[in-house]
Amino acid sequence: MGTIECVQGDIAQQSDIDAVVNAANAELQSGGGVAGALHRAAGPGLAEECSPLAPIRPGQAVITSAHELPNRHVIHCLGPVYGVDEPADELLAACYRNALELAEREGIRSIAFPALSAGAFGYPPAEAARVALSTVLKTLPECPTIExxxxxxxxxxxTELHQRTLESLQSGQE
Structure with missing residues (x-):
């Protein structure tokens, strides 16, 4: 099974990673947070490539090239808006599962995720981390290409919340 790590940093600056995941909006356009950072770094070609793929639904993942980002691909996921899109935990888990399965199909060996739905979409951070990490731990064995x-x-x-959650899940304390 591939390795999982938690780091503090800028998702648009992960030059050693094949694909970065965008915390997208339904229209796959630039916005605030992660989507804005990735679109600014990727240049206008990303928005042009995204346009015909939109709209996407909560839990869905689509892939594009990375344009001017230092990666090969961007995988765009629409996380649930907490308290609006239900069942939120299943939709959030679907984001991570669908992104990993898409990466596996595309032969991607490394992938970087932000904390989907934990920002402007209002998902409680501890719960978002638990859903994210438990889903990745469950899905990764089915994705042998992802290292x-x-x-x-x-x-x-x-970063500390995700690291603690990962260690707790890996030791079976969750």
């Missing part, structure tokens, strides 16, 4: 999964978190608190 590395990296969670790229915005700040120290999120």
């Amino acid at each position: 590395q999964v990296r969670f790229v978190l915005f700040d120290t608190d999120s």
Whole structure:
């Protein structure tokens, strides 16, 4: 099974990763947070390539090339808006599962995720981390091509939360 790591950093600056995951909006256009950062770094070609793929539904994942980003691909996932899109836990898990399955089909060996739905979409951070990491741990054995999964978190608190959650899940304490 591939390795899973949690780091603090900028998802648009993961030059050693094949595919980065965009916390997309339904229209797959630039926005705030992760979507804005990736679209700014990728240049206008990303929005042009995304346009015919939109709209996407919560839990869905689609793939594009990475344009001016230092990666080969961007996988766009629409996470659930907490308290609106239900069942939120199943939709959030579907984002991670669908992104990994898409990466596997495309022969991608490394993938970087942000904390999907944990920002503007209001998902409680601890619950979002648990759903994300448990889904990745469950799905990764079915994706033998994927050697590395990296969670790229915005700040120290999120990074430490994800690391603690990962260690707890791996030791079976969850």
